[in-house]
Amino acid sequence: MGMRPRPLPDELASGPFSTVRARELGLPAMRVYRSDLVHPTHGAHSLTEPVTLAERAVAYAAGMPSARAFSHVTAALLLGLPLPMRLEAEAPSAGLHVMAPTSDGWVERAGCVGHRGLESRRTTTVQGIAVVSAADTWCDLGELRRGTVDVDDLVVAGDAAVALIDARSGVRVRSGSVTSPGVRALHEALHSRVRPRGKVMLAEALRLVRPRVASPMETRSRLMFVRAGFPEPEVNGVVVDEAGEFVAEADLLWRSRRVVAEYQGAPHAEIRRRSGDEVRRRRLEALGHTVREIFSEDVHRTPRRVETLLFMARALDVDPATLLIA
Structure with a gap:
């Protein structure tokens, strides 16, 4: 029976570590190759096999030169930017996107x-590892292989990137605003690129990116109305009463017509949250607003989408014949 491997120093037992760090702590060269350790990539070692995307990235980072950063799909997911379901499902087992300076190859x-x-x-x-920034990652997503993402996917990711940047900026973005520190950051990132792949698609998406968006389906609901030809609604517009007191923050608000569309996702099914939504609905209706709840099927299923668009056309007094309802 072989001897049990020598215990690792506490500093190395807490997570992935590099061969260089092991040597700095005086660990014998052969210790890192004993059977109790796994080797996620060359120069990196760990007591446990990394499974999630974040775990794999942290493990790989331990074995890579410092002049590297995670990018593209990997960066987007580490930053919390939403991607198409297929990409998110593939990510845990797919290759990690890593970027180096051009001079390094x-x-x-x-x-x-x-x-x-x-x-x-x-x-x-992010989690102690270098990741390409949200604005630059958004641009990089547009450079992925043709067919990987479409314009709407980029608007969804762009809205999320803007929300992330705005939250970190500390700037309070006014209700109804179409610009913000985050929106400007995306413009700057795109304009700094020299002939990027996907520039036409990125530019089209950027025209539709808005601040104050709270979820991917808020984005897709807004795009459904905009693409059908409706006037663009405010995103998470603040509604006040005649005394100027706060009443509600409406997901999509056509202020002049007093019409509201509220997206109801899975979190809204919880009883306490549902109760709060109902109170908000009653307050809006008491002020003369028409409130329509929107569900995923109303966006993605044709019969439900058509019925929703026709209802909103009537509420907004828009002639359906002038719209692209399909």
Whole structure:
């Protein structure tokens, strides 16, 4: 029977570590190759096999040079930017997108999708590892292989990136505003690129990106109305009463017509939250607003979408013949 491996120093037992760090702590060279350790990538070691995307990224980062950052799909998910369901489902087992400075060449190691150009991107830190910034990641998503994302996917991700940047800026974005620090950051990132792939698609998406968006389905609901030809609603518009007191924040608000569309996702099914939604609805209706609840099926299923659009056309006094209802 072989000898039990020597215990690791506490500093190395808490997570992935590099060969260099092990040597700095005086660990014998062969200790990192004993049977109790796994090796997620060259130069990285861990007591446990990384499973989630974040765990894999942290493990890979331990074995990579410092002048690297996670990018594209990997960066988007680490930052919390929503992506198409297919990409999110594939991500835990797909290659990690890693970017290096152009002068260093492509990142070439098993389990990684290499990119160049880190010198032209800003980076941030997520869970202690370097990640391309939200604005630059949004631009990089538009450069993915044709057919990977479409314009609406980029608007969804762009709205989320803007919300993230705005929250970190500390700036209070006014209800009804179509610009913000986040929106400006996306413009700056796109305009700084020299002939990026997907620029036409990114530019189209950027025209539709808005601040104050709270969820992907709020974005897709808004796009449904905009693409049908409706006047664009305010996003999470604040409604006050005649005394100027706060009444509600409406997901989609056509202020002049006093019409509201409220997206109801899974979190809204919880009883306490549902009760709060109903109170808000009553307050809005007491002020003369028409309130329509929108569900996923109302956006994605044709019969439900048509019925929803026709209802909203009547509420907004818009002639259906002038709309693209399908």
